[in-house]
Every structure is written in structure tokens, then in C-alpha cells.
Amino acid sequence: MNELVERRARALGPNVPTFYRDPVEIVRGEGCWLWDASGNRYLDCYNNVPHVGHCHPYVVEAIANQAATLNTHTRYLHRGIVDYVDRLTATFDGPHQAIMVCSGSEANDIALRMAQAVTGKRGFIATDATYHGNTTAVSQLSRRRPPIGGYPDHVRLVPAPTTLTPLGGSMAAQGEAFAEGVRQAIQELEENESGFAGIMLCPIFANEGLPDLPDDFLMPMARVVTEAGGLLIADEVQPGFGRTGRGMWSHSWLGITPDVITLGKPMGNGHPVAACVARPGVMTAFREAFGYFNTFGGNPVSMAAASAVMDVIEDEDLINHASRMSAKVLDMLGGLDFRAEAHIRGRGQFYAVELTRDGLPAPELGAWLIEGLKDRGVLMGVIGPHRNILKFRPPMPFCEDHLDHLATILEQALKTCPT
């Protein structure tokens, strides 16, 4: 293992992120299970990219068959991209169009330019605890590292909503307080030379820690954005494709109508495919302003993979399954002694356990648990600005058997927890 870690550092350079103090070398996957090089089995409670399960045979076959038939760019006609985009956009309210790309970062990079093309302005708003991707333009919406030359004047990061210390002092006031933060940011952008082009948000604030928010939370913000003439961009890269157990897209049940929706990670079950979806007026404004072409975007193999994922979501009724499992998982989590205050919440098959002691974040417990669970064969993560929120977001077929196994392991781990 050390040999591989050293070779990797020589090949890839410093600061290339891995999970775990002693990173695991994963060699095989199937459904909700992964195996390491020593043959140890892990229950995957972290990965949403293998959305319909690792190496789902139906998706693998679709990729293999199309790769053996044709894989080329979209400057020739091909039914694959048209059939898929028709199917995809039919899941949104009203007419939509799509640009197919390779990554959520590419999709978000386009979404920003769509807002600029529509408004003729440059300024953007995001939350102060988010991450939307890795391109130059998109990474400016994140505070993880300061950009060369300092934080750009055309970006404003507003306070993210939380469960434990709500903006405005109470859960009831948080929606208006969040909107007020956005209103102030818009004013600042309009007062400098940027102007307000749009706001980019994950509708369920996944990176911010999946706060427990009422379904109408986003509505005051949406009104402020619409009144100011900016675009509302919903980053559905994490919550999309039925993850939250209520329809395909989280924004639809949150009562907002985004101008642009970006999709990624789970779309091809691991195949690099993503999309930027927009209303026709927005798409036209972008397509007239930018001569956008993506060599690999929407190629026949990517479309076969993405289409196969849609088939499996329907055939295995995975959205309703997510809804049914959610209640059971939350029930199990609620019955555990986390040896700390555990604030448990979930949206379909996306769960969070915020750990505090005396009301203060307990990141040391989060860190210990992640390692302890890994050592016992369960993969999970932590999120949130304080790294004290367990992130539990398994492949969608995660079911009762997996839950029983997880409950046993979690209980064992928590019993031996030294902190």
C-alpha cells in the first residue's frame, strides 16, 4: 500500500486528495459493495456517482455495445443525443433544452455564461459554504482556496442556511433572512461595475450540510432574484435523478422554477457525462452569444450510458425506493447512541448526522467515526464548514439488508469510540 501511495505522489504531485488516514485501494464494485486489494468488502454509504449501483450490468452492457458500434462527436447527426435530451427535458416543467458536456463543472461553467448572456451583466452569488466545480470561473464561487489575485469583485458569497444556528435567529425567520443576504449581495454587485447576473445554488444545500429546511424556504430568495432580473441556477449535480425521493429534481418540490439546471455526477453511473438544461429563451441567448461546442459532449456512448441509467431508475422504481428507505434509515439512525448530540436529517437516500457536544461542532467525533467505519467495512464521509456532519449518500439501490448491516457496524463502532 505504501508503495502505491508513494508512486501516486510521484506521478500526480502533492496535495492530491484521498480519503482516510490510510487510503483504501479499491479494485472491484458491485451494487452497494466495494472490495479492496486484500479482498476486504466495504458497504458503500458514500458514493452517489454509481447511482444505480456499482457496475450495473445493464449500464455496462449499454456502454460496451455502443462503444463497439460508434463513438463520435455531435457535428454529425445521431439519434442518441436527440432521444436522450427529449427524454431528459420531458422530466422538467415546461419546454427545456440541453447542452451535453462531460462534467458538472463544465455544465456550471456554461450556466454562468447563460446568465451573463441573458442579463448582459457579470456578477454572481453563491453561499459561503458551497462548492460548484473546478473550472477557473466556477471555482471562484468557492472559498476553499483564495484565487490568485484575491477574491473577484464580481462574486458575492452569502451566509448559508443551517439547522442549528439559523439565519435570522429562528427556523421560521431563516427563509427571509437568507433572501435578505441575497438582496444585500445584489445591491453590492449593482453598485460596483459587475451588475447581478445570477445566483447558483444546490436546492438542498448538500455541501453546506443538508440543513433541515421547510419546503418553502427558497421562495423568498427566488422572489428577490426574479425582481432583480437575475437568473436562478439550480445545481442538481448532487440531488438530481431522484436522489431525494420526490420526483427527479429537488427544485421541483421546493416550489422554485430555475432558469437553468445543471446535472452531473449520477447521470452516467460513472461515465463522464453531464448537462446544462435551460428554458428555450435562455438557451437561445447563450447560443447566440457563444459558439459553444464540446468534442466529447453528447457522444453516442455517453448518451447510451445516460439513457441506460434512466431505464434502470424507472425499471427498478428507484425514486419510490429512495422515499421508502428514507424513513427506515432515519428511524435506524434515530435509535443509535452517537455519544454526542446527533441532529439527524435526510432527503430520500441522502442523509446527514450533524454531531455536536454542548451545542458546539464535534469534528473530532466525525473524523473518528469515518475512520472507525472504514476499518469495519463501511464507507462514509463528512461535510459542512466545521466537518462535523456525517454524509451518508449510498448508491440508490441501498436497501433493508444493507441497512441491517450498517446498523450493526455503526453500533459496534460507536461502542468503541474513544472520544
Place this chain on the structure above:
Amino acid sequence: MNELVERRARALGPNVPTFYRDPVEIVRGEGCWLWDASGNRYLDCYNNVPHVGHCHPYVVEAIANQAATLNTHTRYLHRGIVDYVDRLTATFDGPHQAIMVCSGSEANDIALRMAQAVTGKRGFIATDATYHGNTTAVSQLSRRRPPIGGYPDHVRLVPAPTTLTPLGGSMAAQGEAFAEGVRQAIQELEENESGFAGIMLCPIFANEGLPDLPDDFLMPMARVVTEAGGLLIADEVQPGFGRTGRGMWSHSWLGITPDVITLGKPMGNGHPVAACVARPGVMTAFREAFGYFNTFGGNPVSMAAASAVMDVIEDEDLINHASRMSAKVLDMLGGLDFRAEAHIRGRGQFYAVELTRDGLPAPELGAWLIEGLKDRGVLMGVIGPHRNILKFRPPMPFCEDHLDHLATILEQALKTCPT
């Protein structure tokens, strides 16, 4: 066909590029051949993405096997990415490291930030007839469409070299004249607040029209860039992986030593995979300045595809094959009557025929030929600022049989040319 064109426009929006007045619907590929939905066969003289041939069975099998075994991100250890990057970087002079991504655009977007991280400056130089990709940051290096808010102050586009109207008035003077353009641009960037971070160039100026340049052409430019402390970024997305028939990378035989090299299109034979390669010092500066992670980048399936492409390049001796074919193709082209002045040039399996009449660009002939060849079962393209340069860049296994077929068709087409 019309039905598909209309459905496509409804699904994807306006201004989505296609090739040809009546676009072809391609349904199958094998080697250097493509088939349309009516069963017509086309000799592919355009596509460099299917580098080792459309649907090469060895690459398809590698993708299928790995997709059935494991496909996950690089926060777990996996030998696939380490083995591939070791193999890839061994093809460069001296130690190099790599970041694996999904597209050439993502790679170039990183390359720009590497230069900013190393120099602490923001300004970039490219040529005035180039294209390096589609992200917000990278698309600012292209003049194809004016960016929202005008051309950015941190970018300077210098006159591109040409064959017919060389900078400085003669072929012999062009290298120094190009370097002088770069020197002036550096001065402008240093005088405004940007400063000079780096220059991004395709070493063979593929999008500029593959001008016929002496092998030492880039050296004066490289000296100017090094003296000014900026980074030299070689975009090998088009010429890389042996396309030019002299080793793996075009920069190596052009006598320059880039600080950063970006790779893309041919890397996975159509699978979305690309890379940004840099010397360790440059990589460290970037990795310390940016917390870069790419969900799909370097995943096991992408690495299996890319590794299989390297195997085929070696097993089928495709670089030497490109060199051998080059002379034969240029010979055939030289024997044709193009009914215009035809300035023929080539670099391995990358050919260009610049068409002029009375010394002036003849784009109407280029446009007619592309359509006429398509109607006769040959796919080719045009490039250059005047769209008068035939771009002939087939899959690497393009051989004598293909060449005979092409010669016959080209001759037939040229005989009936009405313009």
C-alpha cells in the same frame, strides 16, 4: 433526415454546429470507415478523436471489462491512474506529473491557472486564429465570438504564422517576427495591471491552418517567453499521441521545452479523457494554490481506455506508420489538379491543402469540395481564418488502400467542380 434535424433543433436549441449543408446521420464506425443511416459508407479523412480507428476492438474490450469491474473516483487508491500516468509521463523529457481530467478544455483551463500560480500574474497570449477550448477562461483566448463585456484586458492575441503571407515578409524572418509580436504583447500586459503569466500555443498551429514552418520556428518565441518569466504551454490536444509521425509529441521535435503540456481528443479514442502535464515545480505551485479535484478525472475506465490506446499505438507501430504514410499522401495530393493554386503540406497523418486563386483565398472551392467529397463518400473539413484550407486528419491507421480510394474520389470530385 429532416425530421431528425428538426427534433435536434427543438432539443438542443439554435446554433448547434453540424457539418454539411445536409448533415449526415452516422450510425456505425469501424477503422477508417463510417456508415450513415441509409447504409452509405464514408472514408473518414477528418476525425482524429478515434485515433487508433473507430471502435477499435482492443480499446472497446478494455472499456467494457473495466466498466464491469470498477468505476469510481480517485479519492480511493487505484493502480489504473498511477500506472497510466507513469507510462504517459515517461514519454516526456525529464520528470513530469499529470492531472487527469475529462476534456481538453478542462486541461487548458488548469494550464492557465498553473501559469498564474507560478508567476502570480494573470495575463495570457495566444494567436489571433486559434481555439483552445470552451470554458469561460479558455474561450477568452479565442476571437470566434466577442465575450460578454468585451475582450478581456488580460489577453493579447498575436498574429499567427502563415505560409503564404509570412510575418516579417519572408519565411526566414517569420520566426523572429512572431517572437516580436509576443514581445510586444508581453510589454502591453506588463504595462496594464495583468502582468504576463504565459503563452498557450498548438506547436503545429493546427487551427491556424498547419502552416509550413521550419523546425526551429518556435525558438525565438520560446526565448522571449522564458526571458520574461512566463510559462510556455503547449496544447498537444490535436498534434499529440504521435499524430505528426515524429515521436509522441510535436513540441519535442520543434526544439522547445514547454512548462505545461495539455492532451485530449485522441487520448481515449473517443472516451472523455484528457490531461494536463507539467514539471514537478509547476505542479506543486498549482497544487498548493488550488484544491483541485475532478470527480470523473482519472477514473479506472478512463485509464483503461487511455492505456489501451497507448498499447495499440505501440503494437500497430502507428507513429512510424504515420511517418511512412505522410510521404505517400503528400505525393498523391501533389499529383492532383485542384483547379486552383494548391499549397500542400503535412505533418505525419495531418495534412492541409491551402487553396488560392491569383494568390487570394478560395473558400468557395474549399466549401464545394467538402460537400462534393461528402456526396461521394469521403469526410474532410476546412480550417484557417479564411476557411480555404482543406483539413485532412484521418484516424492513424489510414493506409495505402484508403489512400487509393481517396485519390479516385478526389479526382472524380475535382473533375466535376463547377467553381
